Amino acid sequence: MTNESPPEVNSPKTSAKQKTVKPKRQPKPLRSGQSIVPRETVAGTALVFVIGIMTFLACLTLGAVSMVNTSAAKWQNDISREVTIQIRPFDDLEMEKAIKDASRIALTFNGVSKVTALNNVETARLLEPWLGAGLQLDELPVPKLLTVTLADGAKPDFAKMREQLEIQVPGSTLDDHRTWVDRLTTMALTMVAIGTTVFLLMMAATVTTVIFATRGAMAGNKDVVDVLHFVGADSKFISRQFQKHFLILGLKGAASGTLGAIILFIILGLWSSGSLATPEGDQISALFGTFSLSWSGYFWMIIVLLLVALLTAFTSSFTVQRQVNNLQNYRR
Amino acid sequence: MISFENVGLRYGIGREVLSDLSFQVAPNSFQFLTGPSGAGKTSLLRLMLLSLSPTRGLVKVFGKEASTIRPQQMPIIRRKIGVVFQDFRLLDHLTTYENVALPLQVRGKMELDYRQDVRDLLDWVGLGDRMHVHPPVLSGGEKQRAAIARALIDQPDVLLADEPTGNVDPPLARRILRLFIELHRSGTSVVIATHDLSLMDQYDARRLVLNSGRLQIYD
Ligand SMILES: Nc1ncnc2c1ncn2[C@@H]1O[C@H](COP(=O)(O)OP(=O)(O)OP(=O)(O)O)[C@@H](O)[C@H]1O
Numbered sequence: 420m421t422n423e424s425p426p427e428v429n430s431p432k433t434s435a436k437q438k439t440v441k442p443k444r445q446p447k448p449l450r451s452g453q454s455i456v457p458r459e460t461v462a463g464t465a466l467v468f469v470i471g472i473m474t475f476l477a478c479l480t481l482g483a484v485s486m487v488n489t490s491a492a493k494w495q496n497d498i499s500r501e502v503t504i505q506i507r508p509f510d511d512l513e514m515e516k517a518i519k520d521a522s523r524i525a526l527t528f529n530g531v532s533k534v535t536a537l538n539n540v541e542t543a544r545l546l547e548p549w550l551g552a553g554l555q556l557d558e559l560p561v562p563k564l565l566t567v568t569l570a571d572g573a574k575p576d577f578a579k580m581r582e583q584l585e586i587q588v589p590g591s592t593l594d595d596h597r598t599w600v601d602r603l604t605t606m607a608l609t610m611v612a613i614g615t616t617v618f619l620l621m622m623a624a625t626v627t628t629v630i631f632a633t634r635g636a637m638a639g640n641k642d643v644v645d646v647l648h649f650v651g652a653d654s655k656f657i658s659r660q661f662q663k664h665f666l667i668l669g670l671k672g673a674a675s676g677t678l679g680a681i682i683l684f685i686i687l688g689l690w691s692s693g694s695l696a697t698p699e700g701d702q703i704s705a706l707f708g709t710f711s712l713s714w715s716g717y718f719w720m721i722i723v724l725l726l727v728a729l730l731t732a733f734t735s736s737f738t739v740q741r742q743v744n745n746l747q748n749y750r751r
Numbered sequence: 752m753i754s755f756e757n758v759g760l761r762y763g764i765g766r767e768v769l770s771d772l773s774f775q776v777a778p779n780s781f782q783f784l785t786g787p788s789g790a791g792k793t794s795l796l797r798l799m800l801l802s803l804s805p806t807r808g809l810v811k812v813f814g815k816e817a818s819t820i821r822p823q824q825m826p827i828i829r830r831k832i833g834v835v836f837q838d839f840r841l842l843d844h845l846t847t848y849e850n851v852a853l854p855l856q857v858r859g860k861m862e863l864d865y866r867q868d869v870r871d872l873l874d875w876v877g878l879g880d881r882m883h884v885h886p887p888v889l890s891g892g893e894k895q896r897a898a899i900a901r902a903l904i905d906q907p908d909v910l911l912a913d914e915p916t917g918n919v920d921p922p923l924a925r926r927i928l929r930l931f932i933e934l935h936r937s938g939t940s941v942v943i944a945t946h947d948l949s950l951m952d953q954y955d956a957r958r959l960v961l962n963s964g965r966l967q968i969y970d
């Protein structure tokens with residue numbers, strides 16, 4: 420961009436009495452500072468708004484999926500590091516002996532690092548939600564629970580363990596949480612699939628909106644496009660003139676959407692950590708994990724931002740090139 | 752360079768505006784295209800510019816049959832043809848300087864390389880002190896000269912000018928005609944559509960006369 424004045428013309432109006440005063444010469448710019456396709460002619464606000472909403476929703480979806488995934492992975496890990504043995508009491512069972520036998524059998528398997536029996540206090544706490552506080556366990560035929568802790572990544576032969584336990588300790592059952600883990604995996608996968616679908620649909624809606632906006636901008640700039648044709652511009656040159664504006668609009672929309680989502684997650688995170696001390700908070704965080712998005716979650720939101728902006732620019736460029744090739748087609 | 756064979760044109764279902772035209776625009780030639788208002792001069796120029804395809808007949812430009820030209824090749828052809836439109840078609844949001852420089856910008860040239868050329872040409876057409884203003888504040892004649900400058904700036908192989916002297920006084924018209932003649936001497940084929948008889952009398956050249964859709968040629 421240069422601001423050059425045209426060749427000086429001595430103004431005849433500079434009269435003798437003004438001679439002492441140096442006439443102020445504003446160098447007149449040769450260039451208007453306008454782009455070939457004026458920025459104002461590309462309808463901006465509505466597009467920025469729509470792109471903003473779409474990005475916001477896309478980020479929410481992404482965040483939700485990532486949170487479900489983290490929680491599911493955590494549950495899965497916790498659960499698969501523990502199995503439980505349950506011993507149901509019946510009349511002539513010596514509970515103490517049964518517990519000892521069961522622990523001994525479990526410990527003979529590779530990968531089992533520890534077996535602990537839940538004492539009465541712990542069992543009572545576990546049952547509190549159902550049976551209320553102040554429970555006298557001695558009066559009730561409550562089954563005994565043994566927690567078998569596994570070494571990291573170990574996979575003992577549960578089928579064999581179950582078989583031996585059933586033979587040697589009557590009334591005992593082994594629960595390796597297999598169904599739970601399977602369900603969790605299915606649920607997590609379903610969530611990811613739903614999230615991905617929603618995300619893709621939103622991107623498709625964004626692309627469609629951009630296509631319409633681009634066509635609108637081209638129709639509004641028909642004169643400019645025509646002139647560009649006649650002076651020999653190719654479709655790439657013409658599309659670049661529009662793409663510039665759309666990239667900026669895309670960035671604006673995507674940035675505000677992402678920012679909104681990040682703020683929302685931070686607020687939810689603060690709120691959930693504030694209410695974590697309460698029993699309700701305990702339950703929520705037990706179910707959903709905490710509302711904290713990992714750093715990678717925020718990283719992916721920034722990726723979404725860039726993706727949406729680039730998608731906007733690319734879509735508009737592609738649309739212009741197609742339209743221009745149609746216009747330049749001699750055999751219309 | 753440009754050749755027409757039995758070309759006919761009608762808009763929609765109307766009458767035939769041009770019928771059975773056969774002629775050639777030879778390399779480095781000079782011709783006037785004339786005829787009464789509404790005779791189809793602008794339509795014929797648009798056919799030559801390939802911005803309109805004929806209802807029937809064959810149009811060839813630079814040895815290529817027009818209907819075989821792919822959209823991607825169209826810009827390359829357009830760059831060899833300079834046009835002055837009857838309604839100028841300047842971009843109002845750009846300065847006169849930018850309007851005239853547009854063909855060069857479109858070809859990917861650097862402003863630093865062409866700035867002086869554009870200034871020189873604008874000086875030559877008498878717009879030296881108007882180059883920083885926008886077209887809406889130019890007079891009709893000034894707009895016309897800006898449009899001419901834009902068509903000439905990249906020294907096209909063919910220049911098509913639609914009423915290039917329609918808005919200027921006779922001395923300036925003479926000057927513009929001299930510019931076209933000079934361009935023709937430097938190798939450009941020139942087609943000037945005009946109904947200004949006095950202009951045609953100033954230069955002895957081939958005349959293509961359109962009358963009720965038919966073309967008569969006076970070499
Ligand atoms: N886009 C169009 N659609 C329909 N009819 C048209 C169109 N353009 C021109 N015509 C008709 O074609 C005929 C020739 O028009 P054209 O503009 O080519 O004439 P011209 O010789 O350039 O006239 P002038 O000297 O007034 O500029 C006219 O009858 C006009 O009404």
Ligand SMILES: [Mg+2]
Binds near residue numbers: 792793837913
């Ligand atoms: Mg005309």
